[in-house]
Every structure is written in C-alpha cells, then in structure tokens.
Amino acid sequence: MTTDLAPANNSAQDLSLLPPAQPIQANSFEQLKNTVEAMQLAARFATEMCKTTAVPDIYRIGSKQNSDRSPDEVIGNAAAAVLYGLELEISPTQALQNIFSVGGKPAIYARTAAALLARKGYRTWTESSTDEAVTVMGTSPDGLVTEASTWTLDRAKKAGYAPTIDEKTGEFRKNKWNKIIGNEKYLSDPQGMLYAKALMEVCRKLAPNLLMGIGDRDDAVVVEDEQSTPRRVPNEARPSSPGVDELRARLGRATSPDASLEVAKPEAPQSDDTQASAPEPETKKPTTAQNRKLSALFERGGLTKDDKNGRRIVFASFFPDRDLGAAPSADETDHVIGELEKIANSGDGDSVLVAFVEDVITNAEQVQQ
Incomplete structure (x- = not known):
C-alpha cells in the first residue's frame, strides 16, 4: 500500500468546486x-x-x-x-x-394541526376507532392526494409512548425517578390518544410544509398538562378490550369505560331529631357595582347584554370544572373583573380583550363538538 499523496493542484478549475461566497441579502x-x-x-x-x-x-x-x-x-x-x-x-x-x-422545539396538539389544515381546505375524518386501533384519513383541497394513518396500542408501546410491562417485575417500567415510562392517558383514554397520533400523522403527510419542525405532545413521551384533555373518540358498540382492561387494572383504573366517568354521589345525611344540622355558609352575591363593572368589560370584549351564553362561557373559563349555569359569587365576580382588566390593559385599545373572548368561545365550541 502506498502512502503517497497526490500533489496539490491550485488551479481555478479545482477551486471552483468550493461554494462561492454569497453576499448577505x-x-x-x-x-x-x-x-x-x-x-x-x-x-x-x-x-x-x-x-x-x-x-x-x-x-x-x-x-x-x-x-x-x-x-x-x-x-x-x-x-x-x-x-x-x-x-x-x-x-x-x-x-x-x-x-x-x-426538547427545545415548538409543538402543537393534533386538534390544532387539524384546524390549521382545515383553514387551507384540507379534510380529515375518522375511518375506524376502537380501544386497540384508530384509523384517520385525510385529503388535500383538490382531492388529488389522500393519506391514511392507523395507530394501534401495540405501535404506541413500541414507540415508547404508552406504558409497557417489565417482564422481570410484572409491573410497569419506571424511570430513575420511579415514575411510569409513557403516557398513562393511553390507559385511561386509549381511543383519544390513538386518534391524536393518527390525526397528527395524517396532517404531517398531507402538509409537511405547514408543519415543518413542529412536534406533538408525545414527542416528549409524557407531557404533563392537566388543562388539555385529549379528545375522546366514542365507539358506542364495542366490548371492553381485554388488553386495555389488564393495563387499567394494574393502575387501579376502572375496567368499564363508563365507570371511570362516574362521580361518586355523597350519601344523604341521616335525620337526627336530637341535633340540628349546622347551617351552610351563605354565598355572597355580587353587588350592583360589580355587575355593572363586569358587564362593561364584557361589552368591551364584544359581548352584548343579549349574549348571555357567551358571557357565561368567558366567566366560567377562569374556574376549572365550573358549571355554566351556576350563580356567580361576589368573590368570583371580583376575580374575573381583575383578570379581564389585566387582559384589557395589556394592549392598545380593546383588541387584546376582544381576541381573548373570541378564543375562549371558539375553544368552548370545539370542545362541545
């Protein structure tokens, strides 16, 4: 074997192989x-x-x-x-x-990706949905391109998104912090999670230019965000899947999909003639001044007095799990007034407040759908 090197050739022809310097535009x-x-x-x-x-x-x-x-x-x-x-x-x-x-990259939810594509004329739909597999399809605006994606529970496990069983211990695999590896929502709501994966994959296939470099919640394996629950894709005629039941049982979850949604009802207090029950504390109602101030803020946000449902939605958005029909208290009203004033004062005019109100109502309508 020779170790001789070819002599250097500094001709212009050889140097032209290097990329020419480009001026900054x-x-x-x-x-x-x-x-x-x-x-x-x-x-x-x-x-x-x-x-x-x-x-x-x-x-x-x-x-x-x-x-x-x-x-x-x-x-x-x-x-x-x-x-x-x-x-x-x-x-x-x-x-x-x-x-x-x-991981240093922006990420969005699958429903957000679908909404972005819908604005451009793309269509997506659910082809099939069970606890074990979900198939989503989509088409381009001109109908010439059709894409499909099927995500199964096994695929989610192989990808590291869903919890898996350690054969040695018989328990779920855990990390060094003794937390279960994978997203536990695959156990409580497998259809919702599989739907989100399939929907996001279809969106990326249909419009990679729109979603370039954008990840989703599972790219971090587990993203703790209690304020965003994955969309539940119902399947009314299906038996409970044995594989999912086993996973739920190991985490102490309800086997029946409906059982996990049931809320335990408090036992009715037994009457006791010898002891009077303590009176419940009276909830303070908002004052006239508070109601006027809140109404004025709603008006600034684009909600007229006739838009009562819109006002209820915006009011309830500041309190998790609040019933829209519940009567507001003075403390709650004062809190909402303070928050709306902060939003209104964060920009010039009322444009930020109007945008906030519109977004809250839009989100509520999407959830209801």
Missing part, C-alpha cells in the same frame, strides 16, 4: 429587524398575560410548574410561543393555549 436584514420587533411586542403581550389565570401553567408566573423558573424565563417562553403562533397564523392568545415546547 438585504431582505435578510429586514426579516431579522421585523423578527426582533415582533419579539419585543410579543414579550410585552406575554408580560401581562403570564400574570393571569387565563393561560396554562407552563406560561403562568408563579405556578407550581414554574417554581424553579424566573419570571423573565416564563415570559420569554410565552413570547416565543406567540412568535411561532404568528408563523402558523394562530392568534397570540390561541398560541399560548396550543403551543408548547418539547
């Missing part, structure tokens, strides 16, 4: 300038929004999830989400509800 500077200005505006918007309860825990200053993060870091994350939202044509308030970070 003028529009690149303009794009950077616009991005910096947008980031500054997004940070101003996030500074006020992150102080409210109208954002998820990941973007709320002082939340348990952000106990080890400074306010500036939380605001920076929220501002980045707003910027990514603008690129995806999502409003700032919607971006804070639907965009989050996974």
